[in-house]
Amino acid sequence: MFCWNEETKQAQQAVLTRPAVTASEDIAVRCKAILADVKANGDSALIAMAKKFDNRETPRLVVPVNEINQAEQALSTELKYAIDTAYANVKRFHQAQRPKDIKLSTQPGVLCELKYQAIEAVGIYVPGGSAPLPSSVIMQGVLAQLSGAATVVLATPVQGDASINPAILYAAKLCGITTIIESGGAGAIAAMAYGTESVPKVNKIFGPGNSFVTMAKQLVAQTIPGMAIDMPAGPSEVLVIADERANPEFIAADLLSQAEHGADSQVILLSNCERIIARTEQALTTQLANLSRRDTATKALANSTLILVDSITQAFTVSAEYGPEHLILQLADANPYLDQVKNAGSVFVGDYTPESAGDYASGTNHVLPTYGYSATYSSLNLLDFFRTYTVQTISKNGLRELSKAILPLAAAEGLDAHANAVSIRLEAINNER
């Protein structure tokens, strides 16, 4: 237990400092080689990588549409219901985020518009690993579908000659995705960024991944003009604020559901009650013993701290300084504090709102800024699949009046040609009379 008020400012800062994440120079070099290979050799580079890294023999890169359509037959009723419900809730919440164009005259004859345009081609990466991640398909695929993007590509690795898990395929089908690429890692990112014979080139790449995926996303965003990525990646985090009447078993379960994500996950508890902290520590030990991923969770707990604060108000100050990806409020009444929430990716209010609800099915997005980026970056939302541009239409009279603002500014900034583009039009208007 770390007693906030008894520690120095330095110790306070240290306890909130995240473990440094520095990609090795080696990963950058290897990613650059993979990018160059895929750019030059397209599909054949992807097939060679599938053989080498994923132990595959089949040269297949694209999942046939009938496999996507038939996947649901392999799902249990319960899992199908779960995917359907998660899809519906995520769709409902993100549909409400649909942007509206703006149109107004700033002064007579000067019409200004802000318009939204769906990003034309988007790529979604879904990591492989020990288990399939259908939730990752839903959290990104629904938004692509709602945006109306013309091209949506999903890429995910396959280990050996296994096919892609039907839960992934069914989630993709619900999202209307018909282009699924059996390819992973930096190669898959390169394929979507440059395009290959089988993989359409996209404009923006979404999705989490290992250090190769993260590095490849950064490299394509830095080197290909017009290419964008979703947000900076980092290890997952949760911060729980709990008062004296919170349930330590619930707190421990929430901390562990974050800790099992990865050894680099960080979990923090802030409470104004020493007893709650002590009991949470006990509950962590008990619950940990029964987890299949207890080794991972144990490592993550080593980066993590239970902190005693003076007051719940102080807890919100500390949380704002840390800027957690997930913020769980197990408080008798969180309402008076909600306005004090700052720099959080997603907030879970009350004893019966575990993080796993948002991870899977409540409707909010589970792609969230982490590693301190919640000070500036948004949780993934529908606007991430759109861009805005402006349109202006000015009448002759509008320009005559507006010239009184343009000409002195152009003169002050020493830009003759800017002034001339207006003056030459004013002359034409005067000559018409």
Place this chain on the structure above:
Amino acid sequence: MFCWNEETKQAQQAVLTRPAVTASEDIAVRCKAILADVKANGDSALIAMAKKFDNRETPRLVVPVNEINQAEQALSTELKYAIDTAYANVKRFHQAQRPKDIKLSTQPGVLCELKYQAIEAVGIYVPGGSAPLPSSVIMQGVLAQLSGAATVVLATPVQGDASINPAILYAAKLCGITTIIESGGAGAIAAMAYGTESVPKVNKIFGPGNSFVTMAKQLVAQTIPGMAIDMPAGPSEVLVIADERANPEFIAADLLSQAEHGADSQVILLSNCERIIARTEQALTTQLANLSRRDTATKALANSTLILVDSITQAFTVSAEYGPEHLILQLADANPYLDQVKNAGSVFVGDYTPESAGDYASGTNHVLPTYGYSATYSSLNLLDFFRTYTVQTISKNGLRELSKAILPLAAAEGLDAHANAVSIRLEAINNER
């Protein structure tokens, strides 16, 4: 003149290819040294740089507020009116972009919210150079003001012991900016990113600049967790689409108003009429002779092309492929084509809507994605000064029902602790009965 349909696909691509912009390794090395210096030595590093690079003797870094407040006394009536009008129009257009929170139940007992939070501390960089750029203050400062950011810092270089131009100070005053730092280049970016004794640390840095400023912005965004920048930088561009009844003098004036920005600016004309192209070429020569910045404009014209297309529809296809920062439509009736606009930063419709209107005063923002980034990035808008986060509040009954979606997904993804965080609560609910 380049006849689109008579050229190979390769030649077509070549004519739309932007000149490569690669920052030299030398600039990266020098920027890193400046960043480290400012991080370690704060104000004294900035003062040393002001003496070295800006030829200054005075150690002053911060403009006293009374200087900001009194600046308008030095302005001509015309310039004050121009700044007031530009400020009012930009404010009117961006105020309409104010975001609204969203709150809805995705299913009974599952309340989801999307909330907007102003980015707390923002930095605005305004480049120095041969003339002051009050428009750059307005285009960024109004948005910071409308967002309600708690801290707004403006940094701009001063050459020698001259004070900052009163047009800059007055524009800043209108935008409610009280912290103005007399510092430029990578040092100013570092000061806002790390904070110094005089300069508040910010979370997001906006604004154009030279290759040092651009490199410093990239470096702080890559290395400081939570730090963000506005958008990738690149040379300025305009693409004009003109039909057979367009005015070649207007076209030439618009091309030149872009060309005078810098030697690396790119200007393109697409027309379906050979005569218009020939006359525009003549008008360019005539108008160029009278410009104070004709050397710059001449260099820019060397990167630029007048292209004959088959039809106006083809012009829009070519424009979408190029993705211009500014798109000017000098068409008899642009309306039927407006839905074909893709990948443009800002669009100027009709013969009497020159780019300089949007650069200064129509109300739209002049900070726009360039260098192909208009496929994915937005024109600067009010949301760039906000972030979104989500909040969910789930009732006991809500969680019981939602668990049917969460538990099978957690099982499918092999995440026990995620399931446990739900099951442990369901048990508690059942035990209450």
